[in-house]
Amino acid sequence: MKALVIGNKTSHLIDGLGFIQVLASELGESIEAYGLLYGNQVEEVKGFTKIFSMPDASPEAVANTVSKVIEKVTLEIVVGPAEKNGTEILSRVASVNNMPMITEVSGISKAGDTTYLERAIMGGRATALYGFKTPIAVTVPAKKFKVSDAEATPEFEELQVIDGVTKVVEVLPKEKGAVDLEAAEIIVGVGRGFKAKDDLAMAFELAELLSGEVGCSRPVAADFKWLGEDRWIGISGKKIRGKLYIAVGISGAPQHIMAASDTKVIVAVNKDKNAPIFTFSDYGVVADLYQFLPVFIKKLKEKKGL
Amino acid sequence: MDIAVLVKASLDVNMIKADSEGRILFDSIPLAISEYDRNAVAEAVRIKGELGGKVVAFSVLTWGPVDKRAREIENVMREALALGADEAHVVVDDTILPGDVSVTAEVLSNLIKKTGDFGLILAGEGSMDMMSAQLPVRIAYKLGYPVATFARKIEVINGAVKVTRDLEDVLQVVELPLPAVVSVTGEINQPRLPTLLQIRKSFAKPYKAYTISEIGMDAPEKLFPFDDIKLVTVSRKNMIIEGENLEEIAEKLIDKLIEEGVVRV
Ligand SMILES: Cc1cc2nc3c(=O)[nH]c(=O)nc-3n(C[C@H](O)[C@H](O)[C@H](O)COP(=O)(O)OP(=O)(O)OC[C@H]3O[C@@H](n4cnc5c(N)ncnc54)[C@H](O)[C@@H]3O)c2cc1C
Numbered sequence: 321m322k323a324l325v326i327g328n329k330t331s332h333l334i335d336g337l338g339f340i341q342v343l344a345s346e347l348g349e350s351i352e353a354y355g356l357l358y359g360n361q362v363e364e365v366k367g368f369t370k371i372f373s374m375p376d377a378s379p380e381a382v383a384n385t386v387s388k389v390i391e392k393v394t395l396e397i398v399v400g401p402a403e404k405n406g407t408e409i410l411s412r413v414a415s416v417n418n419m420p421m422i423t424e425v426s427g428i429s430k431a432g433d434t435t436y437l438e439r440a441i442m443g444g445r446a447t448a449l450y451g452f453k454t455p456i457a458v459t460v461p462a463k464k465f466k467v468s469d470a471e472a473t474p475e476f477e478e479l480q481v482i483d484g485v486t487k488v489v490e491v492l493p494k495e496k497g498a499v500d501l502e503a504a505e506i507i508v509g510v511g512r513g514f515k516a517k518d519d520l521a522m523a524f525e526l527a528e529l530l531s532g533e534v535g536c537s538r539p540v541a542a543d544f545k546w547l548g549e550d551r552w553i554g555i556s557g558k559k560i561r562g563k564l565y566i567a568v569g570i571s572g573a574p575q576h577i578m579a580a581s582d583t584k585v586i587v588a589v590n591k592d593k594n595a596p597i598f599t600f601s602d603y604g605v606v607a608d609l610y611q612f613l614p615v616f617i618k619k620l621k622e623k624k625g626l
Numbered sequence: 627m628d629i630a631v632l633v634k635a636s637l638d639v640n641m642i643k644a645d646s647e648g649r650i651l652f653d654s655i656p657l658a659i660s661e662y663d664r665n666a667v668a669e670a671v672r673i674k675g676e677l678g679g680k681v682v683a684f685s686v687l688t689w690g691p692v693d694k695r696a697r698e699i700e701n702v703m704r705e706a707l708a709l710g711a712d713e714a715h716v717v718v719d720d721t722i723l724p725g726d727v728s729v730t731a732e733v734l735s736n737l738i739k740k741t742g743d744f745g746l747i748l749a750g751e752g753s754m755d756m757m758s759a760q761l762p763v764r765i766a767y768k769l770g771y772p773v774a775t776f777a778r779k780i781e782v783i784n785g786a787v788k789v790t791r792d793l794e795d796v797l798q799v800v801e802l803p804l805p806a807v808v809s810v811t812g813e814i815n816q817p818r819l820p821t822l823l824q825i826r827k828s829f830a831k832p833y834k835a836y837t838i839s840e841i842g843m844d845a846p847e848k849l850f851p852f853d854d855i856k857l858v859t860v861s862r863k864n865m866i867i868e869g870e871n872l873e874e875i876a877e878k879l880i881d882k883l884i885e886e887g888v889v890r891v
Contacts, residue, residue, distance in 0.1 A: 378800055380772070404793050408775045411763035420728070420850030423758040436853065442755050443639040446650060449854040456850075485772045489788070490799035506888070530889060542792075542813045549794075555757075564888040574639050578858065585888045586862060587879065593866075596640055602863040603882055605875055612872055619876040623891040 321349045321454070323397040326356040326386055326409065328376070330363045331462065336399035337367050338465035339425065339458065343397075346428050346435050347452075354393060355474065358382050367470030372479050379405055380484035383412035388482055390417060396454035402461040414457040421457040422450060426464070444555050444578025497548030499533055505562040506532030509553055509580075512539050513569015513590065513609055517546040522613045523568060529620050535560065537576050554579045569609050572597025589613070627745035627782070627804075628679045630738050631670040631711060632765070635685060635695070635702040636660035637755040648857045653691060657698040659705050662750030666810050668817035670748050671710035673782060682741060683711040686733045687718045688725025688756075700833060707828035708820035715741055719837045721845040727756070728849035731764035733838060738769070740841050746787065747807040751776050759809070766807035773807040774800050778814050 321344055325336030333355045344351045355368045359376025374385055386398065386409065398413055400406035402424040414421040426447065427438040436449040437458065501507060508527040510520055520534070527534045534551060541552035553560055554576045561582035568589045570576060577600045580586060588601040591608045598604040605612055638658040643651045670681045683706040687699050696718050703714035717733050738744060747769075752759035759775070766773030778797070779790035787806050791798040792813065820828070838845060867882070869875040883889035 379775075404776045404791070407759050408763060408773075411760040411775075412767070412773075414760065415764050415767035418728075418849070421758070421760055422850075423760060434853075440858075441757055441855065442637060442642060443757075445639055445642050445858055447856045447858060448756075448852040449856070450850060451853050453850075485803055486774065487801045488798060489801050492790075492797040492799070494793075494796055496795075538812070542811070543816070564883065564886075574642075578860075581858070581860065585883065585886050587883070598866065599864060600860055600862060602865065602886075603879060604864070604866045605879060606866060607872060607875070612876070615872040616876040616879070619873065619880060620891070623880055625891075 321347070321397060322352045322393065322395050323399060324354045324356060324386070324389060324393070324395050325399045326358070326382070327401045327406065328357065328359045330357070330360070330365060332401040332406070333357060333365050333368070333371070334467050335401065335460050335462055335465065337365065337470070338467035339399055339460045340397065341367070341468055341470070342465045343428055343435070343452075346430060353472075354389070354395070356386060356389060356479075362476055364474060367467070367472055368474040369472055370477060371474045372477050374479040374481050377481050378484065378486040378488050379408040379412065380486040381481050383409045383416070384482035384484055385479055386413050387416050389479070396456070398457045400457075400459050402459040406459050410457045410459055417455065419455045419457050420453075423459050425458050425460055440555065443574030445574045495548060497550030499548070499550045501533060501535050501551060501553065501558045501560055504533040504560065506530045506564045507535045507560055507562055507566070508532060509535045509537065509565060509567040509570055510540055511537040511568065511570030514540070517544070519610070520546060522617065526566070526613060526617055526620075529617065529624070530564070532564070537570050567597055567601065568613065570597055571595050572600050627677050628742055629670040629673060629681050630744040630747040631663070631666050631681060631683050631706070632734060632747065632749035632761070633663045633667065633683045633685045633703065633706045634660040634750070634753045635687060635699040636753050637689060639754055642857070644857045648859055650855060650857050652689065653694070657689065657695060657702060658754070659702045660750055660754040662752065662810065662812045663706070664709060664817040665812055665814050666748040666750045667706050667709045667711055668815045669780060669810050670746075672815065673746065673780065677782060679745075680712040681710065682744070683707065683714040684734055684737055684741070685714070685716040686722070686725065686730050686737070687716065688723065688730060690720065690723040692718060692720050692723070696835065700835070703833055704825070704828045705820065707831045707833070708824040709817060713832040715834050715836070717838060717841065718835045722838065724851075726848035726851050727758055727760050728764060729846045731761055731768055732846045733841075733843065735765050735768035736841055736843055737836070745804045746782065747771070747805070749807070749809045751809045751811050762807050762809040769807070771805050771807050772802040774802055775809045777808050777810045780808060780810070780814070
């Protein structure tokens with residue numbers, strides 16, 4: 321199968337190649353893979369026949385340039401990173417070339433003679449299956465499909481950017497956090513049940529007592545900016561898979577809690593006994609967090625002899 | 627400048643129902659306004675406040691059965707009207723169910739073209755149910771308009787729109803000529819719940835439902851329909867810790883966590 325993998329980081333090319341390899345082995349086909357890296361230094365990634373490069377550009381210009389490559393090399397699959405820019409670029413490529421597109425493929429499965437591409441829908445409560453066909457555009461999450469050793473050594477080619485009407489006028493940095501929630505064993509999650517940023521101190525104290533980290537729901541990070549986006553748990557944030565998740569003042573929207581489904585034990589603290597979070601948790605405490613957390617912290621300290 | 631806003635009557639993901647074998651009972655899941663489309667309506671109303679014009683909400687029904695859903699999509703659009711849209715136009719048609727993103731884009735772009743001239747078309751970043759985040763781009767290409775996605779800030783200046791895109795690592799500010807399509811994130815504004823008065827007023831605003839033949843179309847071929855949808859099963863203990871007082875509850879919870887081997891003291 322002839323595939324093009326695009327991205328602005330070398331890791332995007334590797335993630336995409338991993339997907340192509342898994343899919344090709346499922347279908348019993350050989351691979352002819354092309355890469356396209358924009359806005360970054362090209363590195364050699366084994367497994368690609370050729371890697372195109374171009375300077376950083378608007379999603380429109382990247383998509384225009386990709387479509388030009390598609391004209392030259394008849395491609396069956398175009399793959400990009402399941403990030404916001406990747407989603408926009410691939411949606412554009414799919415629109416121009418009248419291709420179907422799978423946003424954020426989560427798996428490849430087989431039933432009978434049909435190979436299916438899977439993706440999470442409904443906030444993660446369900447999986448949709450699409451019978452694989454070509455041509456197709458697909459976005460792929462980081463590190464989902466393991467890349468295996470490959471022989472091919474790529475040639476390199478620089479591409480001329482094909483501009484569009486979108487002008488990039490400014491790029492502003494975003495504050496970067498350093499918390500790795502995906503590797504944390506114990507996480508205390510905070511949600512809109514907290515009334516002020518200062519009140520999160522209770523959650524940090526609890527997390528420290530448990531040697532864990534603090535995570536949060538989307539509004540706490542993205543809306544209120546009380547915490548960095550590195551602490552945002554959910555389908556559009558981080559997936560967590562530790563041994564304990566304590567969700568405090570979080571309602572339990574599927575887009576949040578389904579990203580914690582690989583956690584061993586989930587505890588919920590919420591003052592509303594009908595909050596959906598209780599159906600997604602092992603142990604529930606129906607209480608006002610402002611009353612419960614101080615008591616919980618005190619008791620934990622007692623047990624620990626502190 | 628008139629503004630179009632795309633609103634989806636989405637399956638309410640907080641109300642998913644399944645039978646004992648884990649088959650999803652789609653027809654029993656209610657439709658609700660897709661979470662981030664409320665932000666799109668609120669943003670359209672804000673821009674209208676600055677520039678004048680009207681805000682028209684558009685939708686295409688994507689889940690059947692039609693006889694039951696026709697009322698539900700109207701309720702969703704009444705919410706958009708209560709949030710400040712001036713009129714609503716929808717397509718309700720059996721032949722395109724369940725929805726397919728390219729068909730929805732085709733139908734919506736025709737409906738928009740037929741209804742008026744819009745300087746700006748706003749939508750939520752992705753729908754609550756299908757979450758594919760492709761629709762705004764597909765519509766833009768069908769209409770031949772430029773598009774920007776994941777906006778956390780929109781400024782309309784001199785026939786152009788400046789959009790601050792909220793990307794994972796950076797904020798990217800782009801400028802596009804109007805007319806343009808822009809999808810907004812849930813963080814662009816904080817839509818207020820409509821007041822009772824706004825809800826009452828929404829019933830006096832124009833609401834029109836069409837079939838696809840009424841907007842001069844034949845059912846377009848689906849580009850990529852799903853073959854199956856499976857429930858992701860969640861099995862948890864669902865035990866509520868009870869006690870005389872919070873001290874007792876806290877102690878019982880700590881004991882449980884020790885028993886589970888997830889906390890050590
Ligand atoms: C496409 C899409 C993607 C999304 N992605 C994400 C994502 O990645 N992550 C995410 O988190 N969300 C995501 N969301 C948003 C999600 O739907 C919810 O809006 C969000 O998770 C709600 O956050 P919350 O639970 O903190 O707030 P709320 O839903 O407002 O819940 C607050 C809870 O706190 C409780 N509470 C209030 N006061 C107290 C108190 N004193 N003591 C105890 N409890 C109290 C309330 O009973 C309530 O249950 C997404 C939505 C969409 C549509």
